[in-house]
Amino acid sequence: MSKNKFSLSDFLCKFYVYILLFVMYAPILLLIVYSFTDTKIIGKWGGFSLHLYKALFRDKEIMQAFANTFLVAVSSAVVSTILGTLGAIGIFYSGKRSKAFLEGLSNIPVMNAEIVTALSLTILFVFCGITFNFTTLLIGHVVLTIPFVVLSVRPKLMQMDPNIYEAALDLGATPSKALREVIVPEILPGVFSGFILSITLSLDDYIITAFTRDTAFQTLSTYVYGVTSKKGTLPPSLRALTTVITLIALVILIIVNIKSSKEKEK
Amino acid sequence: MRKNKVFSRKILALPYAVFLVLFVLIPLFLIIAYAFTDESGAVTLSNFRTFFSGAHNINTLMFSIFIGLANTAICLLLGYPAAFILAKRNMNFGKATVLLFVMPMWINFVLRTAATRDLLFAMGIKGGEHPYLSTMIGMVYNYLPFVILPLYTTMTKMNYSLIEASYDLGANKVKTFFLTILPMTMPGIVSASTMVFMPTMSSYVISDVMGERKISLIGNSIQLYFDQGLWHIGSLVALIMLLIIAFGSFCTETEEEHTSRGGLW
Numbered sequence: 166m167s168k169n170k171f172s173l174s175d176f177l178c179k180f181y182v183y184i185l186l187f188v189m190y191a192p193i194l195l196l197i198v199y200s201f202t203d204t205k206i207i208g209k210w211g212g213f214s215l216h217l218y219k220a221l222f223r224d225k226e227i228m229q230a231f232a233n234t235f236l237v238a239v240s241s242a243v244v245s246t247i248l249g250t251l252g253a254i255g256i257f258y259s260g261k262r263s264k265a266f267l268e269g270l271s272n273i274p275v276m277n278a279e280i281v282t283a284l285s286l287t288i289l290f291v292f293c294g295i296t297f298n299f300t301t302l303l304i305g306h307v308v309l310t311i312p313f314v315v316l317s318v319r320p321k322l323m324q325m326d327p328n329i330y331e332a333a334l335d336l337g338a339t340p341s342k343a344l345r346e347v348i349v350p351e352i353l354p355g356v357f358s359g360f361i362l363s364i365t366l367s368l369d370d371y372i373i374t375a376f377t378r379d380t381a382f383q384t385l386s387t388y389v390y391g392v393t394s395k396k397g398t399l400p401p402s403l404r405a406l407t408t409v410i411t412l413i414a415l416v417i418l419i420i421v422n423i424k425s426s427k428e429k430e431k
Numbered sequence: 432m433r434k435n436k437v438f439s440r441k442i443l444a445l446p447y448a449v450f451l452v453l454f455v456l457i458p459l460f461l462i463i464a465y466a467f468t469d470e471s472g473a474v475t476l477s478n479f480r481t482f483f484s485g486a487h488n489i490n491t492l493m494f495s496i497f498i499g500l501a502n503t504a505i506c507l508l509l510g511y512p513a514a515f516i517l518a519k520r521n522m523n524f525g526k527a528t529v530l531l532f533v534m535p536m537w538i539n540f541v542l543r544t545a546a547t548r549d550l551l552f553a554m555g556i557k558g559g560e561h562p563y564l565s566t567m568i569g570m571v572y573n574y575l576p577f578v579i580l581p582l583y584t585t586m587t588k589m590n591y592s593l594i595e596a597s598y599d600l601g602a603n604k605v606k607t608f609f610l611t612i613l614p615m616t617m618p619g620i621v622s623a624s625t626m627v628f629m630p631t632m633s634s635y636v637i638s639d640v641m642g643e644r645k646i647s648l649i650g651n652s653i654q655l656y657f658d659q660g661l662w663h664i665g666s667l668v669a670l671i672m673l674l675i676i677a678f679g680s681f682c683t684e685t686e687e688e689h690t691s692r693g694g695l696w
Contacts (some may be wrong), residue, residue, distance in 0.1 A: 175521070175522070178516040178522060179516070181512060189572065189575065190535075191550055192543070192546035192550035193535070193543070195546070195549065196546050207553045248447050248450060252443070252448070254440060255440065255441055255442065255444020255445065255448075256444050258440040259444060270451045270452075270455060271451065273455050273456075274455060276625075276629075276676055276680050278630065278633035278650075278672050278676060280634070280635070280650045280653050280654070281673055284653055284665055285459055285669065286458050287657065288662055288666065289454070289458040289461055307454075308455060311450070311451075365536065368537070369536065371541050371636050372635075372650075385539050385542065386539060386540065386542075389545055390636065393548070393640050394640070394644070398548070399545050403545070406542070407538070410539060411538055413537075414534050414537035415534070417537065418530050418534050418537075422530060
């Protein structure tokens with residue numbers, strides 16, 4: 166097919182993709198547009214204003230929820246990444262039976278409905294008489310994210326040249342040194358994507374958070390869920406919040422895109 | 432010496448294994464144990480009787496399965512062509528466009544759903560008046576990215592020469608689609624469906640926010656029992672869901688590929 170020739174079917178294909186993207190982004194775009202005006206109801210433009218942003222950054226409850234969300238996401242991702250990476254390495258060098266057992270076990274939270282995972286953890290905590298606190302929430306998020314770390318690291322282990330670890334040992338490295346200086350650098354991209362994936366899943370989570378948190382501890386998900394169930398539409402300052410979150414996501418998107426195109430050049 | 436070395440790498444999985452046993456395996460056994468016992472701890476089938484004697488509960492279960500299937504079908508119908516076009520080389524869609532389809536996943540799920548509700552509200556579709564329509568739209572909005580990603584991943588690995596061969600051998604577009612393209616993309620369809628079906632029927636957030644609590648899904652039942660501290664009957668409902676999941680993964684086991692969520696990075 167020549168490049169300059171106009172093809173109707175190609176045009177329609179592109180049109181479909183862009184229309185779909187537009188429809189998908191319509192709710193977010195609407196909120197972003199109406200975050201720059203100070204009206205209660207979406208649809209009535211009240212002139213340009215940054216009032217909602219001021220209100221957002223002054224709202225202690227929302228800011229606290231925002232900080233909490235990141236606290237949970239980062240701490241659970243760190244725990245998941247460390248435990249999961251070690252787990253993936255250990256599983257990779259395990260015997261057939263324990264490998265099958267651990268891989269099967271890792272798949273349970275992936276396949277399972279989130280609400281079943283959430284309820285099963287709740288019952289465990291209730292059964293053991295543990296009161297819900299930050300640790301229970303952290304455990305919930307680690308359960309949610311850890312299999313994805315293992316799944317991201319595993320392919321890198323399989324791609325690795327099995328002889329380099331042996332070579333390091335033969336050259337006099339201790340097993341822990343060989344692990345740190347030979348295996349870890351090889352699997353680092355997988356570890357990194359596991360970490361990012363963990364953060365993504367944790368930030369987005371509602372159900373496990375709702376079940377395993379101390380009820381006084383609000384994340385963005387639980388906060389927004391709480392206010393939407395009270396009123397008809399979102400409180401106006403949350404429109405400003407949508408803009409902020411979309412901007413953050415966009416920045417991450419651009420960074421990931423640049424990083425992956427650089428990797429391609431290599 | 433050599434034995435020691437092998438041992439030292441295996442042992443790294445120990446904390447992970449302990450974690451999984453404590454927080455995945457034991458909780459699942461507790462669910463099963465709770466489903467078959469009552470408050471006093473005596474073994475009983477009364478939870479089953481209570482659940483299955485309520486017409487409301489069976490309706491909820493059936494409706495959940497229905498909405499799960501409907502959402503899977505709609506998302507596949509909308510997402511399949513989009514993923515196909517994105518994966519086609521002569522379209523010159525960069526990875527950035529694919530990422531754009533996935534980016535909504537990075538905007539908080541509850542906020543995103545509430546935004547969809549606000550859009551429908553502005554268009555005159557009020558959740559309280561059209562709970563089914565709103566919920567369905569909310570579901571499609573939320574799960575479409577989860578369909579496009581695994582489909583796209585499968586389609587980029589597709590062997591295009593087979594499609595050309597099919598045309599060369601005289602097959603028309605319809606025949607080529609059903610006999611070569613569809614079978615080649617089956618793993619993507621399977622993993623997309625598992626990403627959508629179960630979360631749709633079990634999540635209660637979308638139906639609560641979009642349908643203004645006028646629609647009850649199986650997830651709502653569990654959440655309701657959770658709120659009331661009725662762990663035993665709640666466990667029974669969870670057990671039923673576990674059985675559906677087990678059945679589903681048994682059916683798709685051979686074709687399961689874990690490219691779905693992690694495939695992009």
